[in-house]
Amino acid sequence: MTHYGMLIDVGTCAGCNACTMACKYQNATPHGTYWCKVLSGERGTYPNAVQTVLPMSCQHCSNAPCVRVCPTGASHYDENGNVQVDYGKCIGCRMCMGACPYDARSFNWFDSAEHPYYEGFEQTPYEQMRAAEHPVGVVEKCVMCHGRTEEGKEPACVQTCITKSRWFGDLDDPTSELCKKIEEMGARPLKPELGTKPSVYYAGLVD
Amino acid sequence: MKTIAKTASGLRRYPLWLYAVLAVITLVGIGAWVYQLMNGHHVTDMSNATYWGINITMFMFFVGLSAGGLIVASSAHVFNIESFKKVALPAVITSTVCICLAAGYILVDLGSIERIFQMIITPNLVSPLVWDMTVIALYLVINILDIVWIVKGDERKVAVLSRVALPVAVLVHSVTAWIFSLQIGHMWYSAIMAPIFVVSALDSGMALLLLVLIALKARGMFSFSDALMKSLAGLLAVFVAIDAYLIGCELLTMAYPGGHEAAAFTVLTTGATAPFFWFEVIGGLAIPFLILVFSGNRGNKVLVAVSSVLIVLGVLCKRIWLLFTAFISPYAEPSPMVPDYQMAQCTFSPTGFGAFYAPTPPEYLILFGVIALGALGFMVLTGLLSKPKDSE
Numbered sequence: 001m002t003h004y005g006m007l008i009d010v011g012t013c014a015g016c017n018a019c020t021m022a023c024k025y026q027n028a029t030p031h032g033t034y035w036c037k038v039l040s041g042e043r044g045t046y047p048n049a050v051q052t053v054l055p056m057s058c059q060h061c062s063n064a065p066c067v068r069v070c071p072t073g074a075s076h077y078d079e080n081g082n083v084q085v086d087y088g089k090c091i092g093c094r095m096c097m098g099a100c101p102y103d104a105r106s107f108n109w110f111d112s113a114e115h116p117y118y119e120g121f122e123q124t125p126y127e128q129m130r131a132a133e134h135p136v137g138v139v140e141k142c143v144m145c146h147g148r149t150e151e152g153k154e155p156a157c158v159q160t161c162i163t164k165s166r167w168f169g170d171l172d173d174p175t176s177e178l179c180k181k182i183e184e185m186g187a188r189p190l191k192p193e194l195g196t197k198p199s200v201y202y203a204g205l206v207d
Numbered sequence: 208m209k210t211i212a213k214t215a216s217g218l219r220r221y222p223l224w225l226y227a228v229l230a231v232i233t234l235v236g237i238g239a240w241v242y243q244l245m246n247g248h249h250v251t252d253m254s255n256a257t258y259w260g261i262n263i264t265m266f267m268f269f270v271g272l273s274a275g276g277l278i279v280a281s282s283a284h285v286f287n288i289e290s291f292k293k294v295a296l297p298a299v300i301t302s303t304v305c306i307c308l309a310a311g312y313i314l315v316d317l318g319s320i321e322r323i324f325q326m327i328i329t330p331n332l333v334s335p336l337v338w339d340m341t342v343i344a345l346y347l348v349i350n351i352l353d354i355v356w357i358v359k360g361d362e363r364k365v366a367v368l369s370r371v372a373l374p375v376a377v378l379v380h381s382v383t384a385w386i387f388s389l390q391i392g393h394m395w396y397s398a399i400m401a402p403i404f405v406v407s408a409l410d411s412g413m414a415l416l417l418l419v420l421i422a423l424k425a426r427g428m429f430s431f432s433d434a435l436m437k438s439l440a441g442l443l444a445v446f447v448a449i450d451a452y453l454i455g456c457e458l459l460t461m462a463y464p465g466g467h468e469a470a471a472f473t474v475l476t477t478g479a480t481a482p483f484f485w486f487e488v489i490g491g492l493a494i495p496f497l498i499l500v501f502s503g504n505r506g507n508k509v510l511v512a513v514s515s516v517l518i519v520l521g522v523l524c525k526r527i528w529l530l531f532t533a534f535i536s537p538y539a540e541p542s543p544m545v546p547d548y549q550m551a552q553c554t555f556s557p558t559g560f561g562a563f564y565a566p567t568p569p570e571y572l573i574l575f576g577v578i579a580l581g582a583l584g585f586m587v588l589t590g591l592l593s594k595p596k597d598s599e
């Protein structure tokens with residue numbers, strides 16, 4: 001079995017948000033919706049303060065609370081062990097948004113086809129073309145670049161990372177670069193105590 | 208011809224202008240809902256941070272309100288309490304209308320109601336929402352059968368049905384609690400949530416039933432003896448006390464460790480949801496209990512009515528603080544997953560919760576539209592089914 005996963009090294013991440021933008025270009029997400037984002041924070045007190053960054057997206061849990069609570073089976077595991085949403089089944093109850101402990105999910109509050117990305121500007125033909133990918137009234141989130149991985153490419157955020165802080169691969173293959181890196185760097189998932197078994201690992205986290 | 212005349216005279220028990228006003232509010236509400244369907248939930252003030260709003264608050268509230276009626280009506284037969292049987296019919300009508308309203312609030316909240324049939328075609332049996340749909344449907348069927356058999360006077364069938372109705376009623380409130388309390392990331396995550404929902408359903412439901420019975424008696428539509436009011440008010444005092452006790456247990460467990468859920472506790476007691484919390488504690492629990500605990504007060508119609516109104520409002524406030532405190536303090540611990548902007552400027556104001564959530568006009572119009580539709584249903588059912596000769 002394949003089980004696609006990811007490793008993010010927070011220690012080398014520069015917080016440039018190139019992944020955020022690559023994700024936006026790749027998936028044409030609506031205004032205000034970020035499947036991938038970088039959260040910033042601070043630690044310590046002046047003069048001994050540092051800035052922290054945390055790239056966040058769907059953690060593609062193997063024991064996903066969102067899949068468990070979804071009433072129609074719209075949220076499901078795909079053939080690669082990742083969590084996907086079938087928009088054709090989603091009734092927009094937003095139960096999964098509450099269940100997700102990582103705030104990974106967004107609801108489509110408006111119809112992208114009728115709302116230009118930038119308010120006050122005309123909708124571009126490209127926006128119009130891709131609006132149908134984000135139907136109104138459903139919940140969506142990172143798809144682990146399903147279309148790209150089918151073609152044997154890496155997810156957009158991994159490919160674009162300027163500090164090479166992201167690795168993509170098969171968690172079920174112990175010989176994969178991903179698995180070796182996770183072991184070597186002592187990476188762990190976020191909130192492991194919740195038992196959600198995420199497929200995204202983080203190295204360099206400071207608690 | 209005779210049935211038409213009978214129907215008309217039944218409906219005329221309420222003033223025509225009341226039907227007209229409620230019909231207008233209902234139509235405006237339907238209009239607002241259509242507007243929401245056309246534009247998406249963008250027309251509400253809900254967001255990815257506050258993904259549920261007043262519709263879900265009202266859903267919890269009305270599921271609870273429907274409790275009193277069915278529980279009193281079925282207890283009449285299960286525990287053979289003869290005096291309860293006299294109010295069984297208005298009790299079950301109240302219960303039926305409230306559960307329909309609760310289901311209505313879920314329907315108007317769905318983002319893609321056109322795919323609702325997926326709940327039946329491909330249900331995920333471990334989802335609390337599927338449990339909820341099943342149990343509410345069952346509850347509704349039981350209520351309707353109960354009305355039909357009570358009206359026909361089929362005592363044996365009602366007695367059998369009551370034995371099923373009681374556990375299903377408890378289940379309806381538990382499942383509603385589980386929608387919230389099985390979410391690991393929130394302050395709702397608590398095993399005591401289901402018992403709290405059951406008992407707050409009992410107190411608000413019983414309070415509503417008392418108000419309904421007092422009002423119907425005043426209109427001469429159903430009989431309701433003072434002795435029965437006294438015994439129901441006594442039960443109500445017990446429910447209020449148990450509710451207060453369970454909420455106390457929950458809050459102590461939240462606050463005591465200091466870390467963890469204490470953030471939510473702070474929001475609740477001194478933060479944005481504090482006005483609702485303190486109204487419930489003082490107005491919805493303490494004052495009504497202190498009134499109803501004295502047997503003399505329980506025979507006083509005005510005091511019972513005032514206590515009942517306070518209890519219903521208190522439980523409404525509880526639904527509000529329960530839902531929104533969890534959004535304002537999203538996680539048990541300070542978490543890197545919660546961006547700072549979400550925490551900023553969150554104070555209570557008359558319009559809502561600052562940057563978090565302030566319901567928009569369409570949301571209120573939908574809310575009142577659903578209530579008005581329910582009130583119309585209640586008037587039609589009680590008008591048609593009441594027998595004035597019953598009144599003392």
